[in-house]
Amino acid sequence: MAKNDSLTIDQQKLVQAWERTLPTVLNASDRAKVKADDADPKTIWVNIVTAGRSDYSFDFKCTYVDSREVQVEFIDVEVEGRNADERTTTIQTLIDDYVRHIHECAQQLHAMTSK
Incomplete structure (x- = not known):
């Protein structure tokens, strides 16, 4: 028996949350x-800029698999407006941290997204 646990919240309300x-x-x-994401109501784009001297800018695509779970895809990282080498240990650590924070945020919004 398939369960229907899809995302039903208005995308603009989701972005605001x-x-x-x-x-x-x-x-x-x-x-x-x-x-x-204009093409997909279950997808949002997240840009995170680190503070301090590093000034990294990370882009992630977050797609709701169901009302609770997001699939997070790392897209790009820039430093001072230029593409950065994402293979460095520092950047990989930051990507892992931000993916974890994005999942944490999705969990906190579960009450809102599961209505």
Whole structure:
């Protein structure tokens, strides 16, 4: 028996909820922007800019698999407006941290996304 556990929240409300919640799970000095994917109502785009001298900018694509779980895909990292080598240990560690924070944010929004 298949269960219907799909995302039913309005995408703009979802983006607003992510914009409110994501900063609470990130480091206080990091900045995040969230925007809707115009082609897919179950997908949002997350941009996280690290604070400090590194000034990295990370882009992630987050697609809701169901009302609770997001599939997070790392897209790109830039430093000072230029593509950065994502294979460095520092950047890999940051990517892993941000993916974990994005999943944490999705968990915090579960009450809203499962209605």
